[in-house]
Amino acid sequence: MVAPSKLFGYPISHIPCANIVHSQPNQSCTQALLWNLYRNHVSSAKYYLPTLVLMPLILNWRRLSKRRLWSTVRNYLDTMFFASTMNALTLYLICAWRRLNRRFVYLCTPFLSCYLAAQINWLAPPKVVQFFVTGMTHAAMEAVLRQMNAGLVRSRPAQTLLFMLSSLLVLRQQQKRIYSGFWFIKPDQMPLDYSKWPILRRLKQASLELCTYLGMGLIMDLFNALMRGNLKKFKIKSTSFIVTYMGIYKLVQVLVAGKLELNQTNLLAAFLSGASYGLFSHIPISYMCFAVVIAIQALYQQLCKVDATHNKRLAALQPIPWAKLLIPPAMAYLTNCMFYEQHVLSGLAKSFIDDTCDNNVRRIYTIINQPVEAILKIAQAGPKTNFLF
Template identity: 75%
Template structure:
């Protein structure tokens, strides 16, 4: 926090935004906005390609239709567009507030600027809203817990219990067909006569499902290595976690089929399998935060199906656009952490924010740490940067 604090002290606070915020030398603020819109589309397209295109198509390769292909492409393009515009507007508004105040102000750099830019998500489609709200909210939850130095951050057993409870909630909602969004596993439904199957048949069915999830986990790990271009560092981290997760689930089903009712058997399997979180030290704290957010979303979807015609307060509560309301403040908080408290953020949160805006945040963060003379001489000998036009 020491180096970035220079930005708000004289004479650094009065340095032209072109020397710090703009991506290229001698750009006006408007030119920098247009450049950032272009570059952010390029960087966001690269960042979201594996998550929103390659993985969905690979996992659904046997069920591909024109409608599914178009839905995937449309979601990818819309997510890239809204992320790019939001990031570009954030930097532009920093320039605007720099101009209005005559100096860099902590409230506007980048907190308020990012908050106002994130309001564009009020016009985003539902899928884009859910994607952003899930990703941003769980990253903000993790950062807040780290900033508070909460005991949960240091207690692996407590994290595991929370993950197990979240696993119970989400998988229960999956089985009731009340939640169809992303989760780490999606066990196949058991037939009504599953308890009458011989043990060998149950084991065979479990083995086939394990093989499927091994392929999914290996694909995720392989994509991660290919994107980082470090083939020698292939580690089956996602594979081990996912296979263990589904493995514990199937073991409970195989062993207790016939002992418990189908409903109770699935609940027990969903809870016990969540213990896979605590079996691997490489599973990050982010997974638990993500699981809690998904569990809350799943419960909220069930709550939305409740008849509220005789309960005005609950009706008003459910009518609130929570995703649209949550994205601006959580995004502003994460942007503020990215500028001044990067140690609070997970690696995933840092890459999500920096890689989608052409690595401008780390460029500014690094530049602020340079000696004042270097920044003041950045445009010395050439035309001075312009404001706006």
């Protein structure tokens, strides 16, 4: 197999970009860009349709309105456009750097190219930016942990503790109506007289709420099987986790109500219910990384609402667009790993990158990891256009 360093040594480094980067024969770099823009939109449309359109509409069908429908469709189109454009520009910049340096350079293939292409996120709507920064940063966190072979990757108790703390922080912010973004569960607000309810009434209320999450989990597992294209792979992984998570939360509320104040009961339930992460071996470390990222976002939202009139440092910190600053390096790092160290990436990260760019990254990865002789044969196999315009 070709080590990544060999790709940047003579003679492989001097192979025209058309033989490696372009997805179609006899294309110039600009023609390849236009082709990739078209193909990326097709693949991104398929990839994001279940997540950003079908699932939100099914889960919110009772509250469906023209305004909500248009907002969902617009968010889907915006996300598809920016993902497709970012991926196409990354490959185009790899070609441009190849032409400028007259060879492939490690920093530019693809880290710097992707970093520059991801600057398009400054033009993206807030919802799209939030979607990308959440997906990119938690995937990058997991990849860094795996690349460093950190002990956290092998310690399920430590992961569970972090998830429990994140659960406590996020659900606390939900109860205070500071954070309203995505989380695994969103318990209903309990009435002030909840502690006076008979236990049977509490159990009935908890059962009704659990039924809702049972349906949500089944829908998520069904969509997961459909995205894989095989209903035989339908498993209730998400359902078991979400129902257990919510079940522990409600059980703590039912048993502790009246012994503690309502706020303290909710905090205890939020923390203990996070232990559901450690009860299932099939729950990946991605859930823990995702939980940590969401917890940081929730805390930062609270920080941004603090009055900073008399605090110059806080006033300077609040307007910094961290999301837009984090997307380019996180995306560049993940794409670089996708080219050379795919073993550190989660399956979600791989699909997030590859399935939105018409499998171009997977194709390039396959080419550059072939034996030297095979790559040289590809370079000599017929004429291929090799110019920018």
